Amino acid sequence: MxxxxxxxxxxxxxxxxxxxxxxxxxxxxxxxxxxxxxxxxxxxxxxxxxxxxxxxxxxxxxxATAPKPEFRAATRRFKTIHPEGSTQLAAAAGVGHGLAHVLAGACKTEALQERLSPTDLRARILETYPAVTLEGLCRWLWEHGVPVVHILNWPKQLRRPDAMCLRVGARPVVLVVRKEIAPARLAYLVAHETGHFMSGHLAADNNAVLVDDTLPVDEQGFAKDEDEKVADTYAMELLGGDALRSACRDVGKQSEEVKLAAAALKASKGTGLDAGQVILGWARLTEDWKLAGMAMRYLMTTQAAPIVVNDVAKSYIDLNALSSDGMDHLARLTSMRFDDE
Ligand SMILES: [Zn+2]
Known part of the structure; x- marks a missing residue:
């Protein structure tokens, strides 16, 4: 037919x-x-x-025979500078809500109620992890009832936002969408979204969603919106604050990627800083993004960043609480595989 x-x-x-x-x-x-x-x-x-x-x-x-789909009521905020962005971001929010509900139902831990300052959260993460890395941050969030996944398999030609955070009941959920290989860059995105919900930006109601179209991963300080400034400041403090800024300056002038990687490792050693963040910060100072990108590859001892996020997610997802439809949906959007369980 x-x-x-x-x-x-x-x-x-x-x-x-x-x-x-x-x-x-x-x-x-x-x-x-x-x-x-x-x-x-x-x-x-x-x-x-x-x-x-x-x-x-x-x-x-x-x-109806001639259906007219309508999004379910939710408080939606779209952080975009593009005039046509909001229709596409509304679709993104719909996708986000659908997936966030699946994740909220599959998260074993009760959701964190406390709002932690970036310095407090940093101190907590450093109790267990040597630095606030992508993996450490995602693990901490899952352990405190905040699911984080990467939507690798975003629908074709639908505007790909950088990230979003949502609330399902009292539970915040973080969805990363931007394609990036370097874990340090996605760590910044997750830290930014954490800044949003820790600062109460999802407090409006139980279905709030905040979609970040484009985040200043590579440049700081152009956020015009107050919430964006707050979330960015939170992210920078969480990732190292003054200590990070000073380590980035210590790296000094560099013109070879291996030397830059070595200098970043040296500057971050024993400081609770992630060498990848030091390189990112160094690039913000020098604007030498090309060299920074090459140097970051030398630090990649893990998988590509989206896989890091989803491997962590997979280790926390309660498969028994997941319906077969939920599992199918999650697997499709994140490329996680559950058939070997
Ligand atoms: Zn934001």
């Missing part, structure tokens, strides 16, 4: 006004789904339920 009257196709095509093409909606359709199953009322209902959950739209809005 390849006709365009197929109700499954009509349903997927109906998300256009929300900024999602039929092909992008198909990204959220489980692999077992066959469009022909929509000829049956029960089959169509199943697809409606799955899409409503995964894209955070009201199920009732999908029931």
């Amino acid at each position: 390849a006709s365009t009257k197929n109700p499954a196709k009509a349903l997927m095509g109906s998300f256009k006004e929300l900024g999602l093409t039929a092909a992008q909606v198909r990204h959220f359709v489980p692999e077992w789904w066959d469009d022909d199953a929509a000829a049956d009322e029960g089959g169509l209902l199943e697809l409606q339920i799955v899409l409503a959950r995964r894209l955070n739209v009201a199920l009732e809005s999908l029931h």
